[in-house]
Amino acid sequence: MSEAGGGRGFGYSVPQRAPWSLVAATAALCLVSATSVWTAGASPMSREEKQKLGNQVLEMFDHAYGNYMEHAYPADELMPLTCRGRVRGQEPSRGDVDDALGKFSLTLIDSLDTLVVLNKTKEFEDAVRKVLRDVNLDNDVVVSVFETNIRVLGGLLGGHSLAIMLKEKGEYMQWYNDELLQMAKQLGYKLLPAFNTTSGLPYPRINLKFGIRKPEARTGTETDTCTACAGTLILEFAALSRFTGATIFEEYARKALDFLWEKRQRSSNLVGVTINIHTGDWVRKDSGVGAGIDSYYEYLLKAYVLLGDDSFLERFNTHYDAIMRYISQPPLLLDVHIHKPMLNARTWMDALLAFFPGLQVLKGDIRPAIETHEMLYQVIKKHNFLPEAFTTDFRVHWAQHPLRPEFAESTYFLYKATGDPYYLEVGKTLIENLNKYARVPCGFAAMKDVRTGSHEDRMDSFFLAEMFKYLYLLFADKEDVIFDIEDYIFTTEAHLLPLWLSTTNQRISKKNTTSEYTELDDSNFDWTCPNTQILFPNDPLYAQSIREPLKNVVDKSCPRGVIRVREESFRSGAKPPLRARDFMATNPEHLEILKKMGVSLIHLKDGRVQLVQHAIQAASSIDAEDGLRFMQEMIELSSQQQKEQQLPPRAVQIVSHPFFGRVVLTAGPAQFGLDLSKHKETRGFVASSKPYNGCSELTNPEAVMGKIALIQRGQCMFAEKARNIQNAGAIGGIVIDDNEGSSSDTAPLFQMAGDGKDTDDITIPMLFLFSKEGSIILDAIREYEEVEVLLSDKAKDRDPEMENEEQPSSENDSQNQSAEQIASSSQEVDLVGQESPEESSLNSHPESLSPADTDNAASISPSEQNSNPTENHETTSLDGECTDLDNQLQEQSETEEDSNPNVSWGKKVQPIDSILADWNEDIEAFEMMEKDEL
Numbered sequence: 019m020s021e022a023g024g025g026r027g028f029g030y031s032v033p034q035r036a037p038w039s040l041v042a043a044t045a046a047l048c049l050v051s052a053t054s055v056w057t058a059g060a061s062p063m064s065r066e067e068k069q070k071l072g073n074q075v076l077e078m079f080d081h082a083y084g085n086y087m088e089h090a091y092p093a094d095e096l097m098p099l100t101c102r103g104r105v106r107g108q109e110p111s112r113g114d115v116d117d118a119l120g121k122f123s124l125t126l127i128d129s130l131d132t133l134v135v136l137n138k139t140k141e142f143e144d145a146v147r148k149v150l151r152d153v154n155l156d157n158d159v160v161v162s163v164f165e166t167n168i169r170v171l172g173g174l175l176g177g178h179s180l181a182i183m184l185k186e187k188g189e190y191m192q193w194y195n196d197e198l199l200q201m202a203k204q205l206g207y208k209l210l211p212a213f214n215t216t217s218g219l220p221y222p223r224i225n226l227k228f229g230i231r232k233p234e235a236r237t238g239t240e241t242d243t244c245t246a247c248a249g250t251l252i253l254e255f256a257a258l259s260r261f262t263g264a265t266i267f268e269e270y271a272r273k274a275l276d277f278l279w280e281k282r283q284r285s286s287n288l289v290g291v292t293i294n295i296h297t298g299d300w301v302r303k304d305s306g307v308g309a310g311i312d313s314y315y316e317y318l319l320k321a322y323v324l325l326g327d328d329s330f331l332e333r334f335n336t337h338y339d340a341i342m343r344y345i346s347q348p349p350l351l352l353d354v355h356i357h358k359p360m361l362n363a364r365t366w367m368d369a370l371l372a373f374f375p376g377l378q379v380l381k382g383d384i385r386p387a388i389e390t391h392e393m394l395y396q397v398i399k400k401h402n403f404l405p406e407a408f409t410t411d412f413r414v415h416w417a418q419h420p421l422r423p424e425f426a427e428s429t430y431f432l433y434k435a436t437g438d439p440y441y442l443e444v445g446k447t448l449i450e451n452l453n454k455y456a457r458v459p460c461g462f463a464a465m466k467d468v469r470t471g472s473h474e475d476r477m478d479s480f481f482l483a484e485m486f487k488y489l490y491l492l493f494a495d496k497e498d499v500i501f502d503i504e505d506y507i508f509t510t511e512a513h514l515l516p517l518w519l520s521t522t523n524q525r526i527s528k529k530n531t532t533s534e535y536t537e538l539d540d541s542n543f544d545w546t547c548p549n550t551q552i553l554f555p556n557d558p559l560y561a562q563s564i565r566e567p568l569k570n571v572v573d574k575s576c577p578r579g580v581i582r583v584r585e586e587s588f589r590s591g592a593k594p595p596l597r598a599r600d601f602m603a604t605n606p607e608h609l610e611i612l613k614k615m616g617v618s619l620i621h622l623k624d625g626r627v628q629l630v631q632h633a634i635q636a637a638s639s640i641d642a643e644d645g646l647r648f649m650q651e652m653i654e655l656s657s658q659q660q661k662e663q664q665l666p667p668r669a670v671q672i673v674s675h676p677f678f679g680r681v682v683l684t685a686g687p688a689q690f691g692l693d694l695s696k697h698k699e700t701r702g703f704v705a706s707s708k709p710y711n712g713c714s715e716l717t718n719p720e721a722v723m724g725k726i727a728l729i730q731r732g733q734c735m736f737a738e739k740a741r742n743i744q745n746a747g748a749i750g751g752i753v754i755d756d757n758e759g760s761s762s763d764t765a766p767l768f769q770m771a772g773d774g775k776d777t778d779d780i781t782i783p784m785l786f787l788f789s790k791e792g793s794i795i796l797d798a799i800r801e802y803e804e805v806e807v808l809l810s811d812k813a814k815d816r817d818p819e820m821e822n823e824e825q826p827s828s829e830n831d832s833q834n835q836s837a838e839q840i841a842s843s844s845q846e847v848d849l850v851g852q853e854s855p856e857e858s859s860l861n862s863h864p865e866s867l868s869p870a871d872t873d874n875a876a877s878i879s880p881s882e883q884n885s886n887p888t889e890n891h892e893t894t895s896l897d898g899e900c901t902d903l904d905n906q907l908q909e910q911s912e913t914e915e916d917s918n919p920n921v922s923w924g925k926k927v928q929p930i931d932s933i934l935a936d937w938n939e940d941i942e943a944f945e946m947m948e949k950d951e952l
């Protein structure tokens with residue numbers, strides 16, 4: 019067993035002394051003991067199978083890293099569809115996402131310690147030499163302080179940690195003389211000016227060359243930062259201080275953490291998502307464990323493990339208690355308001371929270387970790403990947419998936435804690451899905467839309483830093499890794515820092531911190547590390563028994579809004595409050611309830627109905643609060659509906675050599691012709707029509723006969739083009755935008771409208787591609803002549819026969835060849851990832867949502883007035899099961915209340931004045947949520 023922070027010992031029994039001393043051991047405690055004792059549950063996986071999967075991970079890493087090095091390096095990231103490097107300034111800006119790119123070969127630095135974990139020591143040695151030779155940290159680029167810290171500083175420190183470990187072993191890196199550490203120190207000093215605020219919270223962005231204040235810096239006017247952005251520095255900064263002896267880094271990071279702690283909402287002990295770096299006011303008062311906050315919590319616990327400072331554990335435990343009280347609604351984790359923590363702030367969850375079960379393992383709270391992980395896994399099974407955000411009834415809210423590693427991370431930690439081979443099977447599914455849906459000839463491409471399987475031209479560096487480490491370690495036995503992983507702690511970017519740092523250069527002591535600590539009673543440690551040696555032998559099916567009741571939680575769920583309900587009302591036989599999803603504007607009973615809640619119904623001239631709430635007119639404070647919840651649900655439903663009414667995208671998948679279905683392009687449908695969502699997909703070779711605009715009878719019918727015709731947008735109606743190609747014998751058509759440079763990354767998709775006449779005569783499917791996506795097909799024709807595509811509503815699995823053809827002898831050879839072919843075929847292509855339509859649509863608020871002063875308003879369209887607004891949702895057919903689930907949920911909340919008197923609704927009812935006082939805040943928070951970006 020390795021030694022951890024502060025020279026604390028590790029025990030395997032229930033804590034007799036300060037409970038937090040055991041928590042530091044949790045990772046090791048849960049990681050080691052359970053694996054050896056597991057005897058039942060899912061069938062065990064043989065050593066051979068595990069090795070096979072480990073080798074598969076290695077091959078996948080080679081494919082990702084190899085293509086980056088070959089086609090993108092020294093650029094920051096690989097663009098896997100166009101097979102070239104992403105160089106900031108040379109591609110259209112993607113907004114905040116680009117702030118990670120500092121022209122410092124980001125992917126190479128982020129991959130350094132992965133190479134060692136994956137036993138690629140020779141490659142590591144080469145990679146370190148390249149970093150030392152090529153990387154410049156003094157570029158005139160504005161970068162995110164947070165991303166630069168976790169990816170670049172963390173990457174350099176992780177690389178240094180393993181370089182000195184290897185050097186000590188005596189075989190590799192014998193020439194190494196702390197050069198990576200010197201670079202890390204240089205970067206550390208470059209980041210320090212960001213902390214020049216009265217609060218000590220860092221500015222969110224800094225210019226690597228010019229810092230903050232100077233006019234050339236082009237940054238320093240920001241007023242806000244996210245909590246995670248300011249609270250995720252301590253591991254890297256303290257490691258830098260302890261490695262170098264320069265204490266300033268650790269001091270600055272501690273000061274920022276102290277300030278955040280001071281600013282926590284004192285009654286709920288929660289923190290908001292965004293804080294003003296000058297005043298310390300919370301700018302966004304919603305609170306969860308996902309985007310914007312996640313790694314702040316992670317770093318409190320890990321700072322305790324690495325640095326052995328009890329104050330970090332005390333803070334973590336205080337927050338954790340609040341999280342479990344308010345945000346955790348097993349198996350869900352739902353954002354709440356920091357001032358009104360019993361009020362949910364959202365009805366959806368984001369993908370970043372998938373790290374939380376892993377953190378709970380480190381904390382030692384295994385049960386909720388198993389529950390949340392299981393729920394997330396079911397969402398993945400439904401959509402192949404975790405969408406960026408999904409609703410409480412598990413529908414897609416934001417459809418992208420940038421190959422995030424958090425779920426793999428939690429899977430790894432849960433396997434280590436439980437030893438349950440179920441988690442190996444989960445890992446196997448992750449590997450299969452990545453290969454099946456994200457792998458492209460030149461790397462792995464992020465999913466633009468998990469529903470269609472379409473891709474985005476991006477492979478983020480965290481994919482190499484984190485995903486491959488966790489997947490490899492999941493299947494690895496101790497002897498498969500050349501060093502003892504338990505001697506290290508994972509940063510949030512999965513970089514490895516040695517635990518011996520806890521006893522090195524400990525010149526910053528707790529007395530430097532400014533905070534006071536709340537006395538905690540024993541209940542704060544209720545979830546402290548369970549002893550797995552006791553837990554699992556007694557009940558080897560422990561993890562399975564927790565998963566079992568949840569096994570259909572996703573499939574059988576029904577649309578619902580906010581989960582938390584007023585429990586005591588149900589027990590007393592009173593009706594549950596009216597939910598937005600059930601509301602019918604023609605139901606007199608509902609209208610009566612609205613009145614009681616202070617909600618009035620206004621019929622607008624255009625036929626829509628507007629709902630306005632005046633809390634003061636509600637019959638009681640409880641009714642007013644129900645009204646508030648109802649309005650929030652209605653606003654969200656309405657905005658969700660708007661999104662759903664926006665068209666579902668379609669997919670154009672290139673299925674011929676060398677693409678074999680691996681390149682999927684996002685397309686818009688037509689309001690006429692064959693509806694691909696109802697019919698089988700159409701597959702065929704493509705041919706350009708003549709004239710290319712398709713506005714008159716085709717002069718090359720023999721070329722398009724039986725094929726999918728390509729036509730350029732413009733000069734006549736879409737329907738006319740469709741008729742002309744259909745008359746020439748085409749089996750489908752793809753209209754390509756004539757507006758050069760357009761892309762579905764940057765422009766919202768639209769449906770091609772008919773021509774105002776009857777279009778029933780058009781029977782072939784028609785899809786629309788923006789110019790950049792269309793260019794990929796046109797370039798492919800130039801390169802390969804015969805290009806076959808599949809038009810569908812969702813990308814289909816790749817053709818296994820094609821797969822076999824693709825890899826006739828040596829898998830690697832043929833993949834390299836494909837990559838080269840793609841590279842040469844797409845030299846002219848300029849497909850660039852941009853803010854997605856999903857994200858853009860989030861900014862479009864319900865049209866008439868016009869919160870005026872203390873009013874809360876939402877509107878619904880005429881079509882919604884007489885019907886349940888959710889009746890088009892796919893899950894409404896599960897009525898019977900919904901009732902069961904609702905009962906289960908109700909029972910669950912009743913049980914929770916019984917066991918935890920603190921969550922009783924009665925205690926949470928606010929006086930009317932306070933509701934009114936918070937009114938604007940709620941509306942503001944809601945609007946912010948809508949604008950929220952990950």
Ligand code: DMJ
Binds near residue numbers: 168422
């Ligand atoms: C990583 O860069 C880090 O894990 C960070 O803390 C948040 N998530 C991304 C990957 O999703």
